[in-house]
Amino acid sequence: MTTRNEGEDMAVESNENLVDQRCPECGRDGYRSPSVTVDAVAARETDEGLELLMIQRGPEPAVWAGLWAFPGGFVDYGEDPEDAVLREMLEETGVSGENPRILDVLGTPGRDPRKHCVGLFYLVDADLDVTPVGADDAESAAWVTIDALSAENVASDHLIIVDMLRQ
Numbered sequence: 001m002t003t004r005n006e007g008e009d010m011a012v013e014s015n016e017n018l019v020d021q022r023c024p025e026c027g028r029d030g031y032r033s034p035s036v037t038v039d040a041v042a043a044r045e046t047d048e049g050l051e052l053l054m055i056q057r058g059p060e061p062a063v064w065a066g067l068w069a070f071p072g073g074f075v076d077y078g079e080d081p082e083d084a085v086l087r088e089m090l091e092e093t094g095v096s097g098e099n100p101r102i103l104d105v106l107g108t109p110g111r112d113p114r115k116h117c118v119g120l121f122y123l124v125d126a127d128l129d130v131t132p133v134g135a136d137d138a139e140s141a142a143w144v145t146i147d148a149l150s151a152e153n154v155a156s157d158h159l160i161i162v163d164m165l166r167q
Contacts (some may be wrong), residue, residue, distance in 0.1 A: 035107075040122060041123050054142060058138060069156065092136045095126050095127055
C-alpha cells in the first residue's frame with residue numbers, strides 16, 4: 001500500500017463543490033472524509049410550554065442567515081465531541097452546560113452547504129439561571145417555545161430534532 005510521505009502535497013480537484021484530495025502517488029481518495037459537528041439540545045419547561053435554547057444564525061452560510069438553530073459547531077482536531085458541544089454552547093449563547101447525552105446523529109450528504117458534515121446532537125443540561133446572549137457566529141440566542149419553530153424559521157435539518165422533541 002502506498003501512503004503519503006510527510007510534507008508531500010496532495011493533489012486537489014473540485015468535484016461538484018466538494019474538495020477531492022488524492023494521494024499524488026497512487027491516486028487513492030482515502031484522505032477525503034466528512035467533518036464532525038456537534039449541536040447542543042437544551043430544554044426547559046415554562047408556563048408557556050417547552051422552550052429550547054436556540055441561536056439565530058449569523059450571515060454565514062447565507063442560506064441559513066437569520067434562522068433558528070441549535071448552538072453548535074465543528075469538533076476541533078483532538079477534541080472530544082462531548083467537550084466540543086459544551087464549548088460551542090457556551091461560546092454561542094453564554095450558557096454553560098453539563099452532562100451531554102447523545103440524542104441523534106444526522107449525516108445525510110448535502111445537509112450542510114459548506115461540506116459533508118456528520119452532526120452529533122446531544123441533550124445537555126443547561127444553566128437555567130443565565131440569560132442567553134448571542135456571541136461568536138450567532139446573531140442572537142434565546143429560549144424559544146417549541147411551538148414557535150417551523151420549517152420556515154429553522155436552519156438545516158434541525159427541525160428533525162425539534163419534531164422529535166414535540167412527541
